[in-house]
Amino acid sequence: MSASVTAATAPRRPGTARRFLTNPQAVLSLLVLLVITGLVVFAPLATQHSSTASELSDAFGPPGGGHLLGFDSAGRDVWARLLYGGRNTLGGAVLAVAVALVVGVPAGLAAGYHGGWFDSLASWWVNLVMALPAMVVLLASRAVLGPSVWVLMVVLGVLVAPSFFRLVRGAVAGMRGEPYVDAARVFGLRDSRIIARHVLVVVRAPVIIQVALVAGMAIGLQAGLEFLGIGSGSLPTWGAMLNEAFTNVHRAPLLMLWPGLALGATSAALVLLASALRDVLEDRGTGPVAGRRARRSAAESTAAREDVGERAGLLSVRDLTVAYTLADGTSREVVSGVDLDVHRGEVLGLVGQSGSGKTQTAFSVLGLLPPGGRVSRGSVLLNGTEAVGASERHMRGLRGDTVAYVPQEPMSNLDPAFTVGDHLTEPLRTKLGLSRAQARERALELLRQVEIPDPARVMASHPHQISGGMAQRVLIAGAVSCDPDLLIADEPTTALDVTVQAEVLALLRRLQAQRGMGVLLVTHNLGVVADLCDRVAVMREGVIVEVGATADLLTDPRDPYTRELLDAVLDDAPARAPWRPREVGAL
Amino acid sequence: MTGTSHGGRLRAALPPDGTGTTEAHVTERDALLDVRDLRVSFPGRGWRAPRVEVLDGVSLRIRPGETLGLVGESGSGKSTIGRAVLGLVPVAGGTITFDGERVDGASRRRRRALSRDVQVVFQDPYTSLNPSLLIGDTLAEPLLAQGVPAREARGTVADLLDRVALPRDAVHRLPREFSGGQRQRVAIARALAISPRLIVCDEPVSALDLTTQRTVMDLLLDIQERTGVAYLFVSHDLSVVRVMSHRVAVIRHGTIVETGDADTVTREPEHPYTRRLLLSAPVADPDRQRERRTEYERRFHADAS
Secondary structure: OOOHHHHHHOOOOOOHHHHHHOOHHHHHHHHHHHHHHHHHHOHHHHOOOOOOOOOHHHOOOOOEOOEOOOEOOOOOEHHHHHHHHHHHHHHHHHHHHHHHHHHHHHHHHHHHHHOHHHHHHHHHHHHHHHHOOHHHHHHHHHHHHOOOHHHHHHHHHHHHHHHHHHHHHHHHHHHHOOHHHHHHHHOOOOHHHHHHHHHHHHHHHHHHHHHHHHHHHHHHHHHHHHHOOOOOOOOOOHHHHHHHHHHOOOOOOHHHHHHHHHHHHHHHHHHHHHHHHHHHHOOOOOOOOOOOOOOOOOOOOOOOOOOOOOOOOOEEEEEEEEEEEOOOOOEEEEEEEEEEEEOOOOEEEEEOOOOOOHHHHHHHHHOOOOOOEEEEEEEEEEOOEEOOOOOHHHHHHHEOOOEEEEOOOOHHHOOOOOOHHHHHHHHHHHHHOOOHHHHHHHHHHHHHHOOOOOHHHHHOOOHHHOOHHHHHHHHHHHHHOOOOOEEEEEOOOOOOOHHHHHHHHHHHHHHHHHHOOEEEEEEOOHHHHHHHOOEEEEEEOOEEEEEEEHHHHHHOOOOHHHHHHHHHOOOOOOOOOOOOOOOOOOO | OOHHHHHHHHHHOOOOOOOOOHHHHOOOOOOOEEEEEEEEEEOOOOOOOOOEEEEEEEEEEEOOOOEEEEEOOOOOOHHHHHHHHOOOOOOOEEEEEEOOEEOOOOOHHHHHHHOOOEEEEOOOOOOOOOOOOOHHHHHHHHHHHOOOOHHHHHHHHHHHHHHOOOOHHHHHOOHHHOOHHHHHHHHHHHHHOOOOOEEEEEOOOOOOOHHHHHHHHHHHHHHHHHHOOEEEEEEOOHHHHHHHOOEEEEEEOOEEEEEEEHHHHHHOOOOHHHHHHHHHOOOOOHHHHHHHHHHHHHHHHHHHO
């Protein structure tokens, strides 16, 4: 299999702790937070002064004599107030986050995992809470419950709980249908255990990130309230200090700086930490770099070959090499030195297992390699014109009337926002310059040609209203609409049921014969090859190992890999013998 | 024309179902799993929409150590049978009996006890393993769920990896480090962990490459040989089912249309739908495929155009 090599050699995933420690933003912001928290928690060690002792004669006094930052308007030590006030500010934020977690996470887990009436009720309630303006509720609760920072923070916790609820509920509801959760149920795991082992792991990272964000927000909101004078006037907090300083801003502007700095540094550190945590925790890794695409090629890079042989008129590929640039800057060849020829009116099968590079070859002919991929060497002649290195404008000119494409997944290749008619008439109008009415007439005719009953109804349908087989017929109709010379079909029947596949294959055969199109058919199914192809090329790890006439290659393969593929075909495998009881004790 | 529109007409012309004919071979006393007249329906889309019947009176039996292949196209309800046996979908009618005991509508508690005997391997090896759990934890999970001490579980996990031919150091790795075939081996190992008597295999090889598919099939056959586990083998591919199963049941639109021993059903089927399935699948030999195509067009061309 494609990734087996990678699995054997892949280094162990660096641990979460390690990834955290190598992320400078995470380390730095955590350090700032730790210093601030440390100073605040161990305030008595950082200052011998009291935060409340007031000496009016010292009012607005400058720093000095053990008073690091001087005195405020009431003659209190600013440094001490900053430290002890931080206890209330940070403590309040912790309280709000704790309340939000306790309310939001379990409710989100229950609603997401079980669904049903609790989900409906909880979601309704959450929407209601989210619609409330937080500031107004906080003001009202202060009026009712009294001016206490702690009460306000509990209320704030309840108000931000919905953000946790929605986060957790969404993640859990998304994974409820995953087979591994079904499997866990089949193993007889209790719900509580499934939640603890499978569900919490999924929501852990987003919740931690959200905690950092909400803490920052709680600090900001609390400071805002205090600044407006709506806190508990007696307790020193950073917000209250701002408020006091503001009244004397003209006399001692520096007094604004210290609580502002403390607030800013803490909030910024929290937000930066949240964003760094996102990188660290939600790193799902690049893994065995996208198995399908990334294959290390066997062949070493060499200079382009001179000897090209006779080249076919329709499509001629020589020494095609496709490379992908990986995240670490190295590049990896997925197709290495491929030679292919498709003559006019010929059907060439390109066969291989997943990761063999067959789709990459087809995409490079179309000039549609995904980002990161490029043709690093070789030549692709389409109707005698070089396609490698051609401008996008030039390639756009070729697509449609010279070369057309039928994809593997019919449904994901139709835009759900447009009708089938839109999909078909658009290229006719831009490419062939037909009028709206002409294009519609032509599209109806095309749908008739691909044997769609009631073409007018299908024209008006959206993709979700038609079956997969029908969608594939629509895409085939679209592909042949501008009368291409070459049709590239990438596993055109793989996603279809076997009876539908038979019909689509019959359709492709008929259209090909009628129009004399050349076809490059990418497939893994040797039965499809036998059904449709004149010649076959077998591809393995980016290299073509054997080319030949279909009948010869399938009956008398020369390459051991082709033989291996043919041996894996189950057509002639004997059926299993009927069941016989086992001897007693064999269990 | 398409499978679905054609299906409606063909179905109307047929006898209601093919149950009770060949199924009579397996007596009630022999059966490990006995599904009778199973009905499953899902709520329709939209407010007060009628329920959609997914299974319309399905009966089947599996003996100990036997494989019953269940073939059908997408939407036929083949996977739903397996999910009903596993207790993952509610049963609307009929009975499911395992080892002489009714298990449809079993309580969660009873279900947990039953999970010792009935296990599952799903189709998609990419989603059936929790991406954030190490392979070792995934494999130990069913053991711990059955109350096996952690220490003992660790030893069993190493044995399991040997049995499915994976390296022992796989326990410290994440699913994403493995290929599809290797992941499917992990899923099989997980199903084997507590020595079940029946494994529901829901398209276990459909997502795999041809050569990998073959090795996973051989592994399943080998395990059955050694342990005597029974399989309910669900697949869309007649040729896979033919190799894997002692008997084959063909399902269409929630009804079993034909049951019989593997060779008969997959070579000389009686039911026109089974014949159509058989002739639709192209064979890797141009001459024989041409004959098959001609035969297909002769039989079904009237439907196809």
